[in-house]
Amino acid sequence: xxxxxxxxxxxxxxxxxxxxxxxxxxxxxxxxxxxxxxxxxxxxxxxxxxxxxxxxxxxxxxxxxxxxxxxxxxxxxxxxxxxxxxxxxxxxxxxxxxxxxxxxxxxxxxxxxxxxxxxxxxxxxxxxxxxxxxxxxxxxxxxxxxxxxxxxxxxxxxxxxxxxxxxxxxxxxxxxxxxxxxxxxxxxxxxxxxxxxxxxxxxxxxxxxxxxxxxxxxxxxxxxxxxxxxxxxxxxxxxxxxxxxxxxxxxxxxxxxxxxxxxxxxxxxxxxxxxxxxxxxxxxxxxxxxxxxxxxxxxxxxxxxxxxxxxxxxxxxxxxxxxxxxxxxxxxxxxxxxxxxxxxxxxxxxxxxxxxxxxxxxxxxxxxxxxxxxxxxxxxxxxxxxxxxxxxxxxxxxxxxxxxxxxxxxxxxxxxxxxxxxxxxxxxxxxxxxxxxxxxxxxxxxxxxxxxxxxxxxxxxxxxxxxxxxxxxxxxxxxxxxxxxxxxxxxxxxxxxxxxxxxxxxxxxxxxxxxxxxxxxxxxxxxxxxxxxxxxxxxxxxxxxxxxxxxxxxxxxxxxxxxxxxxxxxxxxxxxxxxxxxxxxxxxxxxxxxxxxxxxxxxxxxxxxxxxxxxxxxxxxxxxxxxxxxxxxxxxxxxxxxxxxxxxxxxxxxxxxxxxxxxxxxxxxxxxxxxxxxxxxxxxxxxxxxxxxxxxxxxxxxxxxxxxxxxxxxxxxxxxxxxxxxxxxxxxxxxxxxxxxxxxxxxxxxxxxxxxxxxxxxxxxxxxxx
Numbered sequence: 001x002x003x004x005x006x007x008x009x010x011x012x013x014x015x016x017x018x019x020x021x022x023x024x025x026x027x028x029x030x031x032x033x034x035x036x037x038x039x040x041x042x043x044x045x046x047x048x049x050x051x052x053x054x055x056x057x058x059x060x061x062x063x064x065x066x067x068x069x070x071x072x073x074x075x076x077x078x079x080x081x082x083x084x085x086x087x088x089x090x091x092x093x094x095x096x097x098x099x100x101x102x103x104x105x106x107x108x109x110x111x112x113x114x115x116x117x118x119x120x121x122x123x124x125x126x127x128x129x130x131x132x133x134x135x136x137x138x139x140x141x142x143x144x145x146x147x148x149x150x151x152x153x154x155x156x157x158x159x160x161x162x163x164x165x166x167x168x169x170x171x172x173x174x175x176x177x178x179x180x181x182x183x184x185x186x187x188x189x190x191x192x193x194x195x196x197x198x199x200x201x202x203x204x205x206x207x208x209x210x211x212x213x214x215x216x217x218x219x220x221x222x223x224x225x226x227x228x229x230x231x232x233x234x235x236x237x238x239x240x241x242x243x244x245x246x247x248x249x250x251x252x253x254x255x256x257x258x259x260x261x262x263x264x265x266x267x268x269x270x271x272x273x274x275x276x277x278x279x280x281x282x283x284x285x286x287x288x289x290x291x292x293x294x295x296x297x298x299x300x301x302x303x304x305x306x307x308x309x310x311x312x313x314x315x316x317x318x319x320x321x322x323x324x325x326x327x328x329x330x331x332x333x334x335x336x337x338x339x340x341x342x343x344x345x346x347x348x349x350x351x352x353x354x355x356x357x358x359x360x361x362x363x364x365x366x367x368x369x370x371x372x373x374x375x376x377x378x379x380x381x382x383x384x385x386x387x388x389x390x391x392x393x394x395x396x397x398x399x400x401x402x403x404x405x406x407x408x409x410x411x412x413x414x415x416x417x418x419x420x421x422x423x424x425x426x427x428x429x430x431x432x433x434x435x436x437x438x439x440x441x442x443x444x445x446x447x448x449x450x451x452x453x454x455x456x457x458x459x460x461x462x463x464x465x466x467x468x469x470x471x472x473x474x475x476x477x478x479x480x481x482x483x484x485x486x487x488x489x490x491x492x493x494x495x496x497x498x499x500x501x502x503x504x505x506x507x508x509x510x511x512x513x514x515x516x517x518x519x520x521x522x523x524x525x526x527x528x529x530x531x532x533x534x535x536x537x538x539x540x541x542x543x544x545x546x547x548x549x550x551x552x553x554x555x556x557x558x559x560x561x562x563x564x565x566x567x568x569x570x571x572x573x574x575x576x577x578x579x580x581x582x583x584x585x586x587x588x589x590x591x592x593x594x595x596x597x598x599x600x601x602x603x604x605x606x607x608x609x610x611x612x613x614x615x616x617x618x619x620x621x622x623x624x625x626x627x628x629x630x631x632x633x634x635x636x637x638x639x640x641x642x643x644x645x646x647x648x649x650x651x652x653x654x655x656x657x658x659x660x661x662x663x664x665x666x667x668x669x670x671x672x673x674x675x676x677x678x679x680x681x682x683x684x685x686x687x688x689x690x691x692x693x694x695x696x697x698x699x700x701x702x703x704x705x706x707x708x709x710x711x712x713x714x715x716x717x718x719x720x721x722x723x724x725x726x727x728x729x730x731x732x733x734x735x736x737x738x739x740x741x742x743x744x745x746x747x748x749x750x751x752x753x754x755x756x757x758x759x760x761x762x763x764x765x766x767x768x769x770x
Contacts (some may be wrong), residue, residue, distance in 0.1 A: 001402035002367075007069055010406050013524070020524070020563040028203075033230055034702050035651050039159055040103055041748075047219050049052035054531075056072060058065070061349040061478065062619065069505065072134075072566035076189075078357060081343075090513065092250050095125040097402065099191075101495070106282070111701045112337060112729070115472050115523055116601045118150050118151055118767075118768060119148075119149060119667060119668075120148045120149055120150045121147075121148045121669075121692075121764070122145065122146065122147055122148070122667070122668035122669065122670065122700050123145070123146040123148075123205060123690070123695075124143055124144075124145055124146075124159075124670065124688035124690075124697045125142075125143050125145075125146070125697060126140050126143065126146045126697040126698055127140070127142045127143045127697075127698045127699060127700065127701060128142065128586070128698075129653055129682075129683075129685055129698070129701065131683075134683065135703070136497075136703065136704050137703045137704065137753070138699055138703055139161040139574075139701065139702055139703060139727065139757075139759075140425065140700070140701040141159045141160065141161060141381050141699060141700045141701070141761070142264050142435075143158075143159045143688075143697065143698075143699040143700070144156045144157065144158050144159065145157045145158075145159055145668075145709075145764060147764075147766075147768075149348060149768040151768055153307070153768040153769055155768065155769050156431060157765075159761050159762075160761070161700065161701070161725075161759055161760070161761055162281065162759050162760055162762070163267070163277070163757055163758070163759040164232070164267070164276060164278050164758045164759050164760065164763075165265070165278050165281070165757075165758050166755040166756065166757055166758075167205050167206055167207050167209060167236070167262060167754050167756040167757075168205045170279045171279075171280060171281035171555070172266075172279065172280030172281055172283055173291065174263075174280075174281045174283060175176070175203075175205065175281075176205075176234075176238045176263055176265075176281055176758075177205045177206035177207070177209070177261060177263065178203060178204070178205055178206075178261070178283060178755065179203075179204040179258055179259065179260070179261060180259075180261065180283055181220055181259070181329065181331070181332060182291060182330055182331055182332070183281070183286040184285065185260075186203050186204075187204060187258070187329055187330075188201050188202055188203055188204075189201045190752075199236075201236075201275050201519060204258065205755075206236035206237070206238075206260060206261055206756070207236075207725035207728055207729045207754045207755055207756040208236050208237030208238055208260075208513055208708045208709075209234060209235075209237075209296060209709060209710055209727065209728050209730040209756035209757065209758050210234075210235045210237040210295065210296055210297060210298075210610055210710050210711050210724060210726065210728060211234075211235040211296060211297045211298025211299075211306075211308050211377065211709075211710055212232060212233065212234050212235070212298065212310065212710040212724050212758065213232070213233045213298055213299070213300040213305075213306035213307075213354075213712055213719070214230050214231070214267070214301070214712060214714050214722070214724065215230065215232070215233060215304060215305070215306060215354075215356050216229040216230065216231075216304055216362070216717075217219060217229050217230065217231060217356070217358075218304075218356070218357065218358050219325075219358035219360075219572050225266040225268070225279050225531060226264065226266060226267075226279055226361060226765075227268050227269065227270060227271055228268065228269035228270075228271060228687045228717075228718055229266060229267070229268065229269075230266075230267040230268075230269060230276070230717065231264060231265070231266060231267065231356045231360065232265040232266075232267050232278075232724075232758075233262065233263070233264055233284075233298075233306040233308075233354050233356075233362070233727050234262065234263045234265065234307075234430065234528070234710070234726075234758060235260075235261075235262055235292075235295035235298055235308050235710075236261045236262070236295065237294065237295060237296060237709075237728060237758070238260065238294055239254055240256075240496040249627045252677065256312070256326060256331060256484065256486075257325075257326050257329075258326055259291045259293065259326065259327055259329060260290065260293065260294060260295055261284075261292070262283075262284040262286060262292060262295065262352075262354065262362075262364070263281055263282065263283060263284060264282050264284050264354075264356065264360075265278050265279075265280070265281045265282075265364045266278070266279040266281075266360065267279065268278045269717060269718060271718070273763070274718075274720040274762070274764075275761030276760060276763070277391045282362075284354065284362045284364060285362075285364075286364055287349075287528075288364060289347075289352070289365065289366045289378045290330075290348075290366075291327055291330040291331075292310060292344075292345070292348075292352060293313075293314070293326065293327060293348035293349075294310055294311050294312050294348075294354065294484075295308050295309055295310055295311075295378035295616060295624065296308075296309045296310075296311040296375070296376050296392065297309060297376050297558070297559060297660075297709070297710070297711075298659055298702060298710075298712075299377055299378060299379050299380065299560075299712075300712065301353075301380045301384075301407075301536075302380060302382065302384050302407075303384060303407040304355075305353050305355045305356075306351075306353065306354040306355075307351055307377075307378050307380065308351065308354065308377075309352065309375040309376060309378065309386075310348050310349050310350060310351075310354040310375055311349075311350060311374045311375055311376055311392045312347035312374050312392070312393070312483065312484040313345075313348055313349025313372055313374055313375075313483045313484065314343070314348055314397070314483055314484050315350070315375060315483030315484060315485055316346050316454070316455045316483070316539070316540070317455040317456075317461070317482070318482070318483070318486070319337070319338065319345040319486075319487050319695060320337070320338070320454050322337060322486065323335050323336055323337050323338060323342050323343070324337075324338070324342065324344075324345050324486075325343075325486070326343075327343030327347075327348070328342050328343045330343070331343055335423070338452050339452050339454070340456070341424065342650075344449060344452055345483075346372070346448070346452075346453065346539050347449055349372040349373060349374065349375060349483075350366045350367055350368055350370065350371075350372055350375065351366070351375060351378050351387075351389070351409070352363050352365070352366055352367070353365045353366075353367055353409060353511070354366065359628075360648040360669075361688075365480050366442075367409045367410065367442060368445035368446050368449070368538065369401075369409070369410060369411050369412055369414075369441055369442040369444075369445060369538065370387065370401045370409060370412070370414065370442075370444035370449060371389065371397065371399055371401065371414050371537070371538055371541035372538065372539050372540070372541050372625045373389065373391040373397065373399065373541050373542055374388040374391050374392045374393045374396060374481060374483070374542075375389060375390070375391065375392070376391070376392040376557065376559065377389075377390060377558075377559065378401075379558060379560040379561070379562055381562065381567070381612070381626070381628035382562075382564055382628065383406065383626060383628055384403075384406035384407050385402055385403040385404075385405070385406050385412070385625070385626060386400065386401070386402050386403075386626040386627075386628045386629070387400070387401045387402075387403070387409070388400055388401075388560055388569060388571075388630065389401060390557035390558055390559070390560055390571065391396050391481075391542065391554065392414065392480035392555050392557060392558055393480050393556070394481055394555050394556065394577070394578055394579075395522055395543050395552055395553060395554075395555070395579055395588070396480065396481050396498070396542060396552065396554050396555070396556075396557060396577070397480075397541070397545045397546075397550055397554065398416065398417040398551070398557060398571075399414060399415065399416055399417070399541070399550065400414075400415040400416075400417070400434060400626075400629070400630070401413070401414050401415070401433070402415070402624060402625050402626045403680055406571050407640055409439060410442045410443075411437065411439075411441040411442065412440075413436065413438070413439045413625070414437045414438055414439075414440070414537065414541070415430050415434040415436055415437060415618060415624070416434070416435050416437055416541075416545035416548065416550035416551075417433070417434060417435075417549055417550060417551060417630075418432065418433040418434070418435055418549065418551050418592065419432065419553075419554075419592045419593050419633070420432070420433060420592075420617065421553040422632075423590065424582055424594050424595045424596040424597075425484060425596055425597060425598070425636025426597060426608040426610070426635055426638055427576070427595065427602070427634075427638045428580075428593065428606075428633075428634075428635060429630065429633065429634040430593075430596045430632060430633050430634075431632050431634065432630055432631055432632055433608070433618075433619050434547070434616070434618045434619065434624060434629065435548050435549060435550045435618065435619050436618045436619070436620060436622070437537040437541065437544060437545060437548060437550075438533065438534055438537035438538065439536055440537070440538050444534065445534075445535075445538045445539065447491070447513065448535050448539060448547060449539075453535060453539070455540070457529065457532070457535075457537050458532045458536050458540060458664040459523065459526050459527065459529065459536065459540070459543075460526070460527040460528075460529060460557055461524055461526050461527075461531075462482065462524070462525045462649060463476065463621075464523040464524065464587070464591040465523065467525045468650070472525060472527075472651060474527045474546050475525040475526060475527045476525065476526060476527070476589075477523060477524070477525055477589035478523075478525075478546035478547060478552070478589070479522050479524075479546070479579075479587065479588040479589055480542045480543055480546050480552045481522065481542065482522060484764065487626050520656075523587050523588075523589075523598055524542060524543075526547060528544070528547070529714070535704060538603075541630040541726045549590075549619075551590075551592040551593065552579075552588075552589065552590070553578075553580055553585075553590070553591075553592055553593045554573065554580065554593070555573060555575055555576060555577050555578055555579070555580050556572075556573055556574040556575045556576075556577075556605075556661075557571065557572070557573055557574040558572045558573075558574045558660050558661070559571075559659065559660055559661045559662035559663075559674075559711070560572070560662065561662045561663050561670075561671060562664060563662035563666070563691065564666060565666060565669075567611065567612040567613075567628075568609055568610065568611065568612065568693070569608055569609070569610040569612055569630050569768075570607055570608065570610075570662060570664065570671060571607070571608045571610065571633070571662065572605065572607050572608075572609065572659045572662055573605060573606050574605045574658045574659060574660055574676065575603055575604075575605060575658060576595060576602035576603065576605065576606050576741060577599075577603055579591075579593065579604070580595050580602075581594075581595055581599060581602065582594040582595060582596050582697045588699075598641060599641075600641025600642070600643065600649065601638060601639055601640055601641045602638075602639075602641075602651075603641060603649070604637075604639030604640065604641045604651035604655075604656070604657050604658055604677075604680060605639045605651075605656060605657065605658045605659050606635050606637070606638050606639070607635070607636045607637040607638075607656070607659055607671075607673070607722045608633040608636060609633075609634055609635075609636040610630035610631070610632055610633050610634075611630070611631055612628045612629065612630055612631075613629055613631050614626075614627040614628075615627075616628070616631060618678050637656055637659075637673075637689065637696070638653055639652065639655050639656045639657055639658075640652035640654075640655040648755055649680065650679075650680045650682075650717060651677060651680040651681055652680065653681055653682065653685075655696070656673055656675065656687060656696070657675055657677040657680050657685070658675055658676055658677040658678065658680055658681075659673045659674070659675055659683075659687075659709065660674055660675060660676040660708070660709070661674040661708065661709055661710065662674065662711065663711045663712060663723075664713070665715065665721075665723075666715060667711050667715045667716070667766075668721075669690065669691050669692055670688045670689060670690055670691065670715065671688070671689040671691060671699060672686065672687070672688055672689075672723060673686070673688075673689060673711065674707075674708035674711050674725065675687075675702075675707070675708055676707040676708070676709070683701050683702050683703075683704065684701075684702040684707055685698050685700065685701055685702065685708070686699055686700035686701075686702070686708050686725060687699065699761075700725070700761065701759075702727055705729050705753075706727035706728065706757075707727065707728050708725055708726075708727060709725075709726045709727065709728050710724060710725060710726035710758070711723070711724065711725055716766060719765060719766050719767060720762065720764060721762055721763070721764040721766055722760045722761070722762040722763055722764070723758065723760060723761040724757060724758075725759065725761060726757060726758045726759065726761075727756060727757040728756045729753070729755065729756055730756045
């Protein structure tokens with residue numbers, strides 16, 4: 001019988017503990033660290049700023065590496081002031097330009113995974129799937145990480161999941177995932193949902209824990225609060241809930257109705273065990289960027305900031321004459337459209353960068369020069385200029401942004417990919433060409449937004465029903481995802497096929513008055529108005545890319561991960577469907593992607609691999625200013641689809657099923673893969689795939705109704721390895737109340753039926769046994 005695994009102290013952690021002498025325990029004394037700082041100043045424009053006392057070996061410079069190898073033999077014998085002087089390469093506090101709109105932090109980045117070179121190989125064992133023995137509301141793992149060292153030593157570390165917090169938990173007086181307005185007040189009274197259903201009043205908490213980044217502090221943590229301080233930035237996606245005894249209205253909030261949230265948590269790392277513990281949480285003030293809409297996955301930049309996202313960007317054409325009420329609730333402007341002072345749809349759909357200063361205060365930026373799409377995540381390359389951006393939807397694009405300056409995402413050149421197919425078999429293979437969309441500084445784009453530009457000021461447009469070439473010269477067809485519309489139809493097309501017939505009948509009957517038809521056809525004919533190319537490229541990026549000839553048939557482009565040593569970029573297409581399938585092009589004006597094979601397999605997802613090369617030119621023949629240009633896409637992992645006897649379409653549980661978040665461990669040479677299978681697996685899984693041995697191992701099973709999200713790998717935090725993984729619950733929220741009393745529903749909420757989970761696998765002590 002399985003037992004809960006997120007115990008506070010495990011025998012494995014005890015076995016990995018280090019014995020530290022008294023001198024080591026005193027190393028954080030401020031006077032010693034301040035004297036060490038003076039030996040590390042450089043002639044640098046930021047040299048007058050406060051330097052970090054806690055930066056990690058991940059950011060050591062190359063000169064420090066050579067000396068560190070010699071010291072490694074004796075590192076366990078003595079840890080004096082000289083050791084710490086060499087061990088920590090200080091990060092500078094983040095600097096800004098005059099207008100405070102660009103981050104230009106000074107630190108040294110080098111290839112992770114080259115520390116602890118004594119690790120020869122790593123292996124993750126497989127967790128079987130005992131469906132009837134799994135805990136309903138806790139993650140489960142029986143996997144072991146085996147580390148083999150060049151010295152001949154080996155060790156095994158049982159993997160366990162350690163919870164940091166649940167959404168709704170109070171940490172230092174602030175509740176995780178609480179929805180607030182621009183004044184910092186909890187949103188409680190807000191009437192009806194987007195599809196007209198009444199919502200009862202009460203504090204609202206977000207269950208969709210997603211993109212997470214561990215940020216290394218640029219200065220010591222607050223005295224007495226943290227031993228080894230870290231900062232955790234957490235994004236909350238759309239799912240939300242409330243607990244209230246009010247008799248009227250639904251107890252559960254339907255999706256896409258609210259402003260969402262970012263949290264910053266001070267984390268303590270225990271010096272002996274490596275255990276992480278939340279100390280204090282705060283809601284990040286995002287009023288300076290107009291709030292956040294639908295944040296999803298994230299990554300940590302090489303310069304130690306959190307790079308987040310906003311997916312399902314609002315359709316600006318749709319909201320030109322309709323209020324964007326979800327964000328109106330943030331501003332307190334109900335019923336107003338953008339030009340009347342209401343929420344502006346063009347302010348959402350961009351990368352979000354979060355920096356943490358020397359006092360532990362977050363600073364937030366929207367990176368308007370990187371294009372506006374249904375952004376899943378951005379992945380920064382080692383040149384600290386090139387960023388790949390994935391577009392989560394159907395009929396979407398793949399983007400590359402090349403910044404003008406390293407570590408400054410405020411200006412640069414934007415490109416969209418063209419798929420030139422080589423093969424349609426086994427997920428497909430293609431060469432990529434990059435189409436230049438334009439160059440911009442975010443101040444230029446922000447000016448358009450501040451002037452409340454509308455879709456009709458950027459494009460002349462006509463729907464396909466009324467188009468004829470003689471009446472509309474110069475118009476071109478574009479077939480793309482239009483963005484988020486209000487009032488989506490329920491139940492969701494992707495899950496209703498998995499519902500029991502009886503329940504599906506009840507749901508259809510209940511929701512019949514609220515169902516709507518397709519709100520807009522994806523096929524449109526567009527013409528950019530004179531002088532509006534830059535606005536089109538950076539505010540309507542997907543449409544403009546289509547006009548320029550980029551491939552717009554991609555489906556559900558989600559997670560990305562970088563393998564620096566092999567110069568590979570991995571990209572997920574979570575569901576390969578529709579325009580990507582041969583013969584399914586429909587009314588799309590182009591047919592670049594023509595994949596063959598079993599539709600059932602492709603619908604369960606594909607992970608693609610791209611080679612990254614230098615000296616690559618764009619389609620205009622101009623050299624791209626990057627040494628990390630993706631030149632192809634070829635399937636690395638494909639899923640297997642099955643059709644069971646009851647007719648439900650599911651994915652093979654022994655293979656990936658609708659992969660979503662992915663990260664790559666340079667140290668262990670494994671791709672870590674999280675699922676969001678929408679019922680196509682009986683539970684969602686977390687997988688480890690060996691790049692060298694081509695072995696796929698299931699290493700974690702999620703709780704019921706939970707997507708595995710927020711993957712983030714930290715390769716060496718004071719000699720420990722961690723894999724952050726969250727769980728956002730999705731227990732058929734629209735239907736939770738069917739057949740249940742309010743008392744029963746509140747009990748389910750209190751018992752964690754909906755609450756999201758933030759936590760990690762680890763800690764793994766990296767050094768060999770002695």
